[in-house]
Amino acid sequence: MRVDIVSIFPDYFAPLDLSLIGKARGTGLLDLSVHDLRTWTSDVHRTVDDTPYGGGPGMVMRPEPWAAALDAVASPAAQLIVPSPAGRPFTQADAHELAELPHLIFACGRYEGIDQRVLDEAAARMPVREVSLGDYVLFGGEVAVIVIMEAVTRLLPGVLGNADSLTEESHAAGLLEAPVYTKPASWRDRAVPEVLRSGDHGRIARWRRTESLLRTAARRPDMFAAYPPESLDKFDRAA
Ligand SMILES: CN1CCCC[C@@H]1Cn1ccc2ccc(-c3n[nH]c(N)c3C#N)cc21
Numbered sequence: 716m717r718v719d720i721v722s723i724f725p726d727y728f729a730p731l732d733l734s735l736i737g738k739a740r741g742t743g744l745l746d747l748s749v750h751d752l753r754t755w756t757s758d759v760h761r762t763v764d765d766t767p768y769g770g771g772p773g774m775v776m777r778p779e780p781w782a783a784a785l786d787a788v789a790s791p792a793a794q795l796i797v798p799s800p801a802g803r804p805f806t807q808a809d810a811h812e813l814a815e816l817p818h819l820i821f822a823c824g825r826y827e828g829i830d831q832r833v834l835d836e837a838a839a840r841m842p843v844r845e846v847s848l849g850d851y852v853l854f855g856g857e858v859a860v861i862v863i864m865e866a867v868t869r870l871l872p873g874v875l876g877n878a879d880s881l882t883e884e885s886h887a888a889g890l891l892e893a894p895v896y897t898k899p900a901s902w903r904d905r906a907v908p909e910v911l912r913s914g915d916h917g918r919i920a921r922w923r924r925t926e927s928l929l930r931t932a933a934r935r936p937d938m939f940a941a942y943p944p945e946s947l948d949k950f951d952r953a954a
Pocket residue numbers: 798799800802823824825826827828829846847848849850851852853854855856859
């Protein structure tokens with residue numbers, strides 16, 4: 716997978732040199748380039764913003780540098796991902812869709828956002844997705860891109876050592892994952908649930924599913940309501 720990120724703060728993406736994303740870059744699973752939008756400015760001050768038409772607070776990112784940047788990094792297979800508080804909520808399903816694509820371009824907005832004509836112009840030649848991480852306001856798109864990059868990269872074949880972990884985790888099966896435990900068996904007078912130390916894999920699987928269902932019902936009624944009724948086991952904590 717090829718990924719191009721365009722931002723006025725390219726150093727924000729230093730974390731993408733670390734851990735499994737850094738390893739994926741090193742092994743060639745991920746071809747990631749980070750670009751400074753100011754590369755495509757033409758004035759001595761390297762200006763990327765200007766006052767908003769119609770008035771209002773703050774500044775808006777000018778279309779010319781963005782158009783030149785997108786021209787420079789685009790390819791026939793590219794899709795443009797634009798983080799925005801006005802975007803559609805980004806979900807695990809979106810992560811799976813993006814992980815299947817050959818080339819992603821991320822446009823990181825700042826200030827009050829990017830001139831709308833940049834997105835309109837891009838949409839004339841490639842798919843454009845405006846996505847939001849959630850109902851809160853960030854300073855810009857960079858943090859969202861780091862989150863999306865982690866959600867997508869971990870789905871690429873060969874990045875996770877144990878692909879099984881992708882099937883059991885939260886949101887993968889439409890449920891929140893069950894609690895996890897490790898040694899010691901008792902810690903500050905708190906014991907690990909006996910079933911997890913029973914060696915009875917059937918009981919363990921039933922216990923984990925029940926815990927997932929209970930957690931999802933309690934914490935994410937929206938997810939629980941969407942869970943196919945035919946998939947619901949009876950709640951059996953006597954696993
Ligand atoms: C604050 N400031 C004036 C109001 C409008 C937004 C602006 C800041 N800002 C500029 C570009 C940009 C991109 C994404 C986000 C963002 N916020 N929350 C999310 N879930 C986001 C995503 N994904 C915020 C951004």
